[in-house]
Amino acid sequence: MKDDKTVFGFWIFLMSDAIIFGALFATYAILHGNTFGGPGGKVLFDMPFAFAETIILLASTFTVGLAVMAVNSAKVKKALAWFAVTFVLGATFVTLEIGEFSRFIASGNGPQRSGFLSSYFALVGMHGLHVTLGLLWMVFIMIQVSRRGINKFNLSNLNSLGLFWHFLDIIWIFIFTIVYLMGAIGI
Amino acid sequence: MxxxxxxxxxxxxxxxxxxxxxxxxxxxxxxxxxxxxxxxxxxxxxxxxxxxxxxxxxxxLGNRNRSGTWNLVVFIFMISVIVIIVGGSLWIMSNLNYLMAPSQVNGYINNQMNMF
CATH class of the missing domain: 1.10.287 (Helix Hairpins)
Incomplete structure (x- = not known):
């Protein structure tokens, strides 16, 4: 997709979306020590669990790349198959994340517990919301492609979805590092 | 290839x-x-x-075509905005923590109370 203005417009949206995440990361960096007598990241975070989430999301960003590549060489069946794999991986990721959130809330460590947990839920929840919206978008576009094939109307849409998904995994690198790994180190 | x-x-x-x-x-x-x-x-x-x-x-990123160059320009702009937001927030908040250490916080609160 060379010189596609729609995809470039979407790219500008992604870059401004990154600034929202930047603000949430700054909030987390400032508040992560304010546990108000509650548990910190070192006690709360389940590292093998966070690692599994990371690997699943990384696998999905790879498969969405293969899907978009199939789209751009007009291979409808191949594209749909890779999008389906991406959807399953993404849905698994969201399910794991919702499980983690509900475990925290059930043990009395919801977002209202401390400044640390408020910023944690805001940052990680915002990312989860993005992944969920990406999954919805993927469902709609898969239905459209399976019924009407790939045409000039949905081509830039498909490429934008691919960029969106890659972008979400890049945000996750920093969540995994700054929230989970630094939490486990105890900083 | x-x-x-x-x-x-x-x-x-x-x-x-x-x-x-x-x-x-x-x-x-x-x-x-x-x-x-x-x-x-x-x-x-x-x-x-x-x-x-x-x-x-x-x-x-870094693809050598026309849109690739523009993507990179917007990307670099985004990075600089984030550096300003995150770096600036951390800087100002650590200063605030330092300047409002407990004894000063108490002094500040007492000052405010005396005003009424």
């Missing part, structure tokens, strides 16, 4: 680099290979490495 084969290779290279960086960072932290400042520097370094690898091999 066909365009598609080349793109597939690019994705596989990106995946291998990202996977290696993730596993290495996770192992360094959970196996306590080393600790303190060195560990933090290593983990942050691996994150930045993975960030660049994914931006180049997945997002196709």
């Amino acid at each position: 066909r365009k598609e084969t080349k793109e597939t290779y690019s994705y596989i290279i990106g995946l291998v680099l990202a996977l290696a960086a993730t596993v290495l960072a996770y192992a360094l932290v959970t196996r306590h290979v080393f600790s303190g400042e060195a560990l933090v520097v290593a983990v942050v370094g691996l994150a930045v490495f993975q960030f660049v690898a994914q931006a180049v091999f997945f997002l196709g």
